[in-house]
Amino acid sequence: MKRSIATLLAIAVLISLGAFLLRGLGIDTPKPTNELRTANAAHRARAALPRDAAAEDGNWTMPSKDYASTRFSGLTELTPANVSGLNVAFTFSTGTVEGFEAPPLVVGSTMYVVAPWPNNVYALDLAKPGAPVKWTYEPRPAAAAKGVACCGPVNRGAVYSAGRLFLNLLDGHTVAVDAATGKEVWRTKVADIQKGETLTMAPLVAEGKVLVGNSGGEMGVRGWLTALDAGSGRLAWRGYSTGPDKDVLIGPDYRPPYAKDAGHDLGVKSWPPERWKIGGGTVWGWISYDPKLKLIYYGTGNPGPWNAAQRPGANHFTAGVLARDIGSGHVRWYYQSTPHDVFDHDDINENLLVEYPAPNGGRIPALIRPSRNGFFYVHDRRTGKILSADPYAHINAYTGVDLKTGALGLVKAKEPVEGRVVRNICPGPPGAKDWNPSAFSPVTGLVYIPHLNLCMDMGVKNANYIPGTPFVGADVKMYAGPGGNRGVFTAWDPVARRKVFEIKEDLPLWSPALATAGGVVFYGTMDGWFKAIDARNGKLLWRFKTGSGIIGQPISYRGPDGRQYIAVPSGIGGWAGAVVTADIDTRDPTAALGFANATKDLPKRTTRGGMVYVFALPK
Amino acid sequence: MSLHCRNSLLAFALVALLAGCNREERNSRGKPLAETAPGMVTPDTILPGNARPSAPDPRAAQYENNAPSISQGQTLFAQMNCSGCHSHGGGGMGPALMDAKWRYGGRMDQIVASIAEGRPNGMPAWRGKLTEQQMWQIAAYVRTLSGQERKDAVSARADEMSNTPPQTQIEREPIESAESGQQ
């Protein structure tokens, strides 16, 4: 009797020990619940759209749909019940076969399509059958710019405002185009390709200002955010991401939420002498805006070079989130998510602005974001203070975020060392999620995150700085993380702080997401499948195989005939798709900054393309 | 030692010496003046009116299959950030160098011309930033990425995380004629 009890006890101990040991192999998200519990909506705490959110007008005037970056369409015609009947309404080929990331914009009965380099813009007349071209704008940016664009000559979109389109050209110019005629109104040079700078991001237009940030964190560039006057194109202000306070525009009203980000001239003191001038912190991602607080929110890119041994120090203000006053450009608060980044974990991902339920009732104006370093942050967007920071993907390189000090814990064994290769670092350089933005649905209260499950081996060495050439100093090889799937589509509840459902994808997910009020969520895969899923449980409702991999933003709009349309750009490319577009030889696994190894099979599954597909339910 | 024995030994030594001559010859600064880049090199293209292509540059032979040049080229390839765009032959921002496709020609002098002049889709122009001798050395190394050079002259070991098979075991890729400029 005693022996059997002892045996059972021993077995129990062994099982729990085993579970504990397995658990210790990196931190993971908590287990997902299988379906959203359909509790009484009034009692259930949910994040909501900002109070001053505009009503749905059926247009799509900026890539993020609104200043809060929700990528949520209020149209309700498409529901889980009828979306399987979606058919192609019309298509449009841009003639360019590079990575197609920009969403088409729809204003009234005109659709504007923005292509990657050479950055042509096409205006399509949606009122006529087949949506013929009304005008074409051909800016002819310099071809040499392609030589300093790290991750494909992509463009993440234009913005429509007050009768004009505003977009960035790859060779460093920002342009304003008359939306009715396609004539250029002004062209301003903001970036210099001789220094390795390019422009790939979609600008933000608000309060009469066009906000533009540069790319080039792998080229030894100094990052900045520039505000141009929307009427004339003249410089209003420029806030750098490194350097003395007068360049970064840190003034007396600077109030960082944590002591580690407080001080004077941090952008100089946290770098070796002169290194901040080539330190990176580029602004190539997404900007959000709060019209009430008059603050813009954006993240800065990685510090340069990737070999962190060449830049001891915290490397402010790279890999962090800044809140700037839109009028003066002065920084109100700043939080550095990844101090002294060693893995290329930029922080340029989208910042969603929502109303967040406070623990004592009432609502906090919050900023929620799935960061590249693998943590889903919830901040109070007035002060920057973190309310929660939870891993939404598999991480073994960081231990966690200390909510008291804001510090990120780095696992020392995973830190790259010169002359040696460190293996199995998760997440890899594109992070748990790269630039491709998530969408928020106030109906379900969930954030729909298309992201990655990639790990890497990394070796670093001394990098040489020659302006106009890469400044990296790292060799990287990426591969699938635990589970073998390279992509994941996660529905995350920011209030409950957990995954609600996830969809494993074989290929990395490089496309943004779209959420609709009808309860359908859309995203695309790198081999060209455009999918519609149920917003509550992730069930696949409909899918369509487009001609090329999808890495661009799907949108939804109301056509002139009153129907709800879904449009998506299809054209593989970007960093993840370089294997197809950039003449890569996958016998070298470090090619394309490490992505070649992770996407070796992609050329067999998709080819280059450049087409917009528009879908609707048949009449 | 008998006369016959000594003579055959001498002959053998002479042959062995000559065989290793070019492979190991170390030329520290070009002779007698420093190196110049090739003139009048064209990518493979139409030569109208029965024109002949320019003769292969004689300096190519000095750097091809020369172990110190290839080794120095390997060092410079990483130090001058060539690997930042071309990786270790696989490509990235720049095209792959280990395959059979050459947009502007795969001969030694054509590669040196591409390095010196730059190319329209983003290859920087290095004339004035590298000496011509360094460009010849880099060109010799670039050719080993696709297996063009003799296996006893190439470096057997990379300077970074192992990625491609060692160059001593790469199959030689054919050099296809240059493609017309892509977009």
Next chain:
Amino acid sequence: MTRLAHRLIALPLGFLSACAGNQNAMGGQGLESANFIVLFLVFLAVCAVMYLLVLAGLGIALRRRRDAGQANSVDEDRHEETSARTKVALIVWTGLVTVGLTILTVASFFSDRSNASSTRRSGLALTITGNQWWWNVQYDTSDPSASVRTANEIHLPVNVPVHVTLKSNDVIHSFWVPNLAGKQDLIPGRQTDIELLPRRTGVFHGQCAEFCGVQHTRMALDVIVEPLDDFRRWYAQQLATAPAPTTRLQMAGYRYFVTRECSSCHNVAGSPAGGQIGPDLTHVASRRSIGAGTLPLNRGNLYGWIADPQSHKPGSRMPTIPMEPRDLHSLVAYIETLK
């Protein structure tokens, strides 16, 4: 006879001349080397004594053998006498050996302890990275914006312990400043370290002590040990960026440096030249030598070095750049401003 005697005395004196000077393992200007010398002398003394005793014993044994050869028989009494004497001799000898070894062990222990104690005091931290064929020197500070990068020359304040981290970018080198301490290898892919505690001021010469390629012999290092105030002044000067060129010739040299081959490899802080693979030149004109000890720094040598480095250090990584005479003049004029 007197001439031979003179020669015999002069010979070791000739060797002693190597004991003077700035690259001298018997210099003892640093704590580690001083400890080493003391230990060496203790070992020398003990072993010399033992050696002389052994020689004496051998001499006695040889003479005894000669005497013994004359008497054929073995006398019973004589045998007992010798065996007793042998026993005593053996006991004494074993005792001497034990005492000798104990002295050596104790001396070694105290020497190690003295070396280790210096590491517990905090002082200066350096990282030296070996390249073919020059030394990259980085002064590490807790405030990263106060760190200094220089090449081939180290300044150290006297009586301040220094912890040097050693790395290599290519092959195995060895850091050796004989006046201050022993050798320590720089191994690629690994990090080694060495402690220094200079006790006397002076200018000392270091050398790469592990064969590292064709110019291993021209990979030297200048180590200047100076009073703390002088060191602070030197450090502040090294932290400053390079002054802007003033004369037209200097400006032409600056333009050449920044737009041509020089900036592909060399860095001058405060200018657009940011190359990281060659020695930092921000304050090159304040150093004692060019090319890691290849030539003393002066105007003539600067001309010669820049015009044709391969003739002075063939096989080194700095290529011979064909340049117009006026470019050479302007470059030297600019380099001389980099104090």
